[in-house]
Amino acid sequence: MDRETDLPVPPAPVAARNPIRGPITNLETTSSSSSSSSSSAEPSLFRHVQAAFKRHRSLGIMQADGIRPRRMPQRQAIRNSAANVMPTINTDSHDVTSLSQDQTAMKNPDASVRDMQEDLSVTPPSISETISKPYDHNFKSLEAQREQPKRAVHFKDYCSMPLSAPHVEPKHDVTKRSEQFGVTKTGTTQEMEWDVCNRVEVLNVIHDEPKHLNFQNLDYDASGKSDAAFSFSSNGAIAIKDQLPQWRNFLSQPATQSSVVGTTCATTTSVHSTSAPMLNSTTYSSQPLLDCGSHAAIEPPREGHMSSQRAAEGNLEDSSNSLVKGTSRMLIDNAAISIQSSSCVMDTKVEEHQRLRDQQKAQKESGVLGNPFHVDEKGNKEGQPSGSVANVNFESQVSMNPSLDVKLEKNGNQEKVTSRSGTSGPRKRNSDPDAFFVVNGTRYQKLGKIGSGGSSEVHKVISADCTIYALKKIKLRGRDYATAYGFCQEIEYLNRLKGKNNIIQLINYEVTDKKLLQDVINGSISNKDGKVKDDACIYMVLEYGEIDLAHMLSQKWKEMDDSSQTIDHNWLRFYWQQILLAVKTIHDERIVHSDLKPANFLLVKGSLKLIDFGIAKAIMSDTTNIVRDSQVGTLSYMSPEAFLCNELDANGNVIKCGRSSDIWSLGCILYQMVYGRTPFSQYKAFWSKLKVITDPNHEITYEPVSNPWLLDLMKKCLTWDQHKRWRIPQLLKHPFLAPPAAAPAPQPSLSEQQGFKLLQLVAEACSGDHEAATFCSELQQLLSAPVAPELLTSRAQQRSVLGNMTRLCGKIEECLMKLEKD
Numbered sequence: 001m002d003r004e005t006d007l008p009v010p011p012a013p014v015a016a017r018n019p020i021r022g023p024i025t026n027l028e029t030t031s032s033s034s035s036s037s038s039s040s041a042e043p044s045l046f047r048h049v050q051a052a053f054k055r056h057r058s059l060g061i062m063q064a065d066g067i068r069p070r071r072m073p074q075r076q077a078i079r080n081s082a083a084n085v086m087p088t089i090n091t092d093s094h095d096v097t098s099l100s101q102d103q104t105a106m107k108n109p110d111a112s113v114r115d116m117q118e119d120l121s122v123t124p125p126s127i128s129e130t131i132s133k134p135y136d137h138n139f140k141s142l143e144a145q146r147e148q149p150k151r152a153v154h155f156k157d158y159c160s161m162p163l164s165a166p167h168v169e170p171k172h173d174v175t176k177r178s179e180q181f182g183v184t185k186t187g188t189t190q191e192m193e194w195d196v197c198n199r200v201e202v203l204n205v206i207h208d209e210p211k212h213l214n215f216q217n218l219d220y221d222a223s224g225k226s227d228a229a230f231s232f233s234s235n236g237a238i239a240i241k242d243q244l245p246q247w248r249n250f251l252s253q254p255a256t257q258s259s260v261v262g263t264t265c266a267t268t269t270s271v272h273s274t275s276a277p278m279l280n281s282t283t284y285s286s287q288p289l290l291d292c293g294s295h296a297a298i299e300p301p302r303e304g305h306m307s308s309q310r311a312a313e314g315n316l317e318d319s320s321n322s323l324v325k326g327t328s329r330m331l332i333d334n335a336a337i338s339i340q341s342s343s344c345v346m347d348t349k350v351e352e353h354q355r356l357r358d359q360q361k362a363q364k365e366s367g368v369l370g371n372p373f374h375v376d377e378k379g380n381k382e383g384q385p386s387g388s389v390a391n392v393n394f395e396s397q398v399s400m401n402p403s404l405d406v407k408l409e410k411n412g413n414q415e416k417v418t419s420r421s422g423t424s425g426p427r428k429r430n431s432d433p434d435a436f437f438v439v440n441g442t443r444y445q446k447l448g449k450i451g452s453g454g455s456s457e458v459h460k461v462i463s464a465d466c467t468i469y470a471l472k473k474i475k476l477r478g479r480d481y482a483t484a485y486g487f488c489q490e491i492e493y494l495n496r497l498k499g500k501n502n503i504i505q506l507i508n509y510e511v512t513d514k515k516l517l518q519d520v521i522n523g524s525i526s527n528k529d530g531k532v533k534d535d536a537c538i539y540m541v542l543e544y545g546e547i548d549l550a551h552m553l554s555q556k557w558k559e560m561d562d563s564s565q566t567i568d569h570n571w572l573r574f575y576w577q578q579i580l581l582a583v584k585t586i587h588d589e590r591i592v593h594s595d596l597k598p599a600n601f602l603l604v605k606g607s608l609k610l611i612d613f614g615i616a617k618a619i620m621s622d623t624t625n626i627v628r629d630s631q632v633g634t635l636s637y638m639s640p641e642a643f644l645c646n647e648l649d650a651n652g653n654v655i656k657c658g659r660s661s662d663i664w665s666l667g668c669i670l671y672q673m674v675y676g677r678t679p680f681s682q683y684k685a686f687w688s689k690l691k692v693i694t695d696p697n698h699e700i701t702y703e704p705v706s707n708p709w710l711l712d713l714m715k716k717c718l719t720w721d722q723h724k725r726w727r728i729p730q731l732l733k734h735p736f737l738a739p740p741a742a743a744p745a746p747q748p749s750l751s752e753q754q755g756f757k758l759l760q761l762v763a764e765a766c767s768g769d770h771e772a773a774t775f776c777s778e779l780q781q782l783l784s785a786p787v788a789p790e791l792l793t794s795r796a797q798q799r800s801v802l803g804n805m806t807r808l809c810g811k812i813e814e815c816l817m818k819l820e821k822d
């Protein structure tokens with residue numbers, strides 16, 4: 001929605017429509033009047049102003065349901081989009097919705113008057129509540145969104161401000177404050193209250209941090225939205241005029257932004273166009289509203305606690321001063337009592353604000369900066385020693401971009417907001433060590449835990465350049481040195497595999513036990529009996545993967561179960577090829593992964609990438625195998641030789657593991673992709689599983705599949721004898737993957753086709769009967785297996801084959817009969 005279309009017709013320039021101050025003066029004396037003509041001058045005008053002002057509030061207070069659902073996400077998003085950005089005058093207390101409402105009211109003055117009368121019962125805005133929040137949240141957001149180079153300077157300034165400074169309170173805090181003032185608590189109320197608060201904060205900031213203030217935001221577009229800004233300027237804020245083009249530019253932003261930022265403007269407009277039929281008078285009235293509006297109530301605090309700073313603030317200070325006075329007058333008439341009570345609260349808030357400022361100052365002096373991603377040269381963050389590390393390869397990729405820091409700070413806000421519900425004390429987000437990881441001098445903000453593996457926990461994090469990463473943290477406490485060394489080797493492998501696009505990329509890392517890392521870099525354990533430091537950890541910042549293959553598969557199978565489809569072979573080919581290529585990459589680097597399983601293939605931007613080199617081993621250059629101290633891997637995917645590693649085989653040779661061990665695991669993965677379960681899933685207990693896997697005579701069950709090449713491919717990977725198992729280069733050329741034109745699949749004859757079809761129908765009829773499925777599968781294998789004619793020359797051979805078939809057919813028939821009876 002474009003702002004221009006929603007705003008009322010721009011009022012004429014201010015200069016043409018005096019007396020700006022006249023009605024205000026009258027406001028002081030006639031505010032109680034409720035029966036003036038709408039066309040008359042000051043009393044009426046005042047009433048309109050009052051009504052508009054209250055309407056402004058009442059929109060928030062009373063019309064919650066109508067407005068909020070539509071606007072809230074945007075506003076919320078904007079609020080959340082940045083924090084600690086330079087504050088600017090927030091004009092957000094009205095919005096497009098309110099304007100259109102006001103326009104409706106304008107068409108019906110009677111209704112408008114009724115509204116106004118109702119509105120009079122509403123507690124006027126009270127500002128004291130906001131005094132502890134010097135930053136304008138919405139404007140910060142807008143600043144962050146617009147990212148104008150010119151403003152980046154301001155961002156910089158603000159990024160250097162201590163983050164522990166008073167901040168925008170969370171919404172629920174606002175609600176709490178609303179209760180203080182007896183305001184109806186509704187969604188919109190909160191929002192509107194918030195807006196009011198924000199405006200107040202701005203003035204605070206003006207006084208608090210004059211050098212940071214971006215005056216352009218105080219300005220106002222006279223061309224269409226309101227002329228009130230000129231009054232502001234005329235009070236001395238000449239700098240504002242200079243910034244007019246930016247402000248105009250800003251106002252031409254889409255409506256969402258405008259509505260958020262356009263408080264002053266909106267307030268003004270509602271006064272002009274809605275509450276009062278007299279555009280001119282309301283226009284004038286708008287100025288005080290613009291200038292002070294809800295700010296009025298912060299006048300006392302400004303006087304009270306910031307007077308010493310004022311002298312330095314010059315014109316701007318003057319102008320804001322006078323504005324405050326103007327608004328105060330208006331409020332007095334309408335809600336003196338409220339203001340009084342507000343003032344009490346306000347005083348408290350002022351004190352609190354002062355206290356926060358003192359804290360902030362102390363932090364500044366002690367050199368503690370508020371940037372949550374700031375880490376000093378030694379990689380230290382507040383009071384926390386960094387374990388910056390002898391990192392040979394790593395160059396920090398994260399720049400300390402202040403504007404980005406701002407966005408990130410938002411996350412801190414959000415986290416804090418949720419955890420600080422109802423509190424109004426100073427924020428400590430900046431010093432909350434739990435919110436961040438520091439890896440090699442760079443901060444990463446935690447976004448949540450992704451999962452944990454056998455040895456690690458993995459977190460989703462965001463860096464200062466707003467990139468999402470996965471951060472793997474391995475605690476080494478209680479590990480022996482050799483195990484810790486093994487974990488640390490993952491870094492080495494990942495460094496070796498840098499730039500390989502089917503391997504997860506290591507972005508940054510740190511090993512807090514430097515000696516351990518040095519040993520890994522040197523390739524030897526200097527002290528086998530060495531101890532790992534108790535609090536030692538390994539941190540790895542990795543590319544972030546959206547989903548792993550295990551989850552993809554379970555989703556796929558769920559879909560298939562729901563729609564009774566069979567596996568799509570093209571889907572299978574697509575991912576199988578990626579899996580093979582990823583494993584080829586590490587095998588080419590002489591690395592055996594040893595723990596290949598669907599959970600260790602992550603989908604990153606549509607491509608599968610291999611992760612978790614925690615138990616990977618490098619193959620010595622003079623051999624093709626690795627020797628392991630222990631059996632490792634995930635049981636269901638472990639090769640027979642992985643169980644038997646270092647044992648002697650039938651010929652008395654030591655059983656070793658090598659690349660072919662990974663191929664077996666790949667066979668298990670492929671099997672799972674095809675059938676939805678692993679080849680030995682029916683054996684639940686550890687020992688029974690181990691027994692069948694290590695039994696060379698055990699036959700894996702393959703249920704019938706429509707493509708015989710697929711069956712063949714699984715068998716090639718799951719060949720028990722590791723020396724006969726196919727390798728990656730062969731697998732990549734297997735006919736299942738090769739395009740049909742290059743390697744046409746064997747075409748079964750018509751009779752074969754009919755036979756297979758019949759068998760498939762029978763298999764389907766027996767579905768659920770594991771035994772029957774196995775017989776069908778065996779029969780299909782028997783029928784489809786390529787048989788050399790010379791092997792079937794003797795009657796005995798032919799009888800044997802036929803006998804086998806008959807036996808299987810008989811068994812299948814028995815199963816069918818049994819099923820029939822059931």
Ligand SMILES: Nc1ncnc2c1ncn2[C@@H]1O[C@H](COP(=O)(O)OP(=O)(O)OP(=O)(O)O)[C@@H](O)[C@H]1O
Pocket residue numbers: 450451452453454455456457458470472504542543544545546548599600602611612613614
């Ligand atoms: N880069 C990443 N992006 C997204 N998620 C990840 C990433 N790395 C790991 N994970 C998630 O964290 C889980 C554990 O990670 P990983 O397998 O590396 O830890 P591990 O301790 O070695 O686990 P295990 O030894 O049990 O396999 C993974 O299954 C995966 O879901």
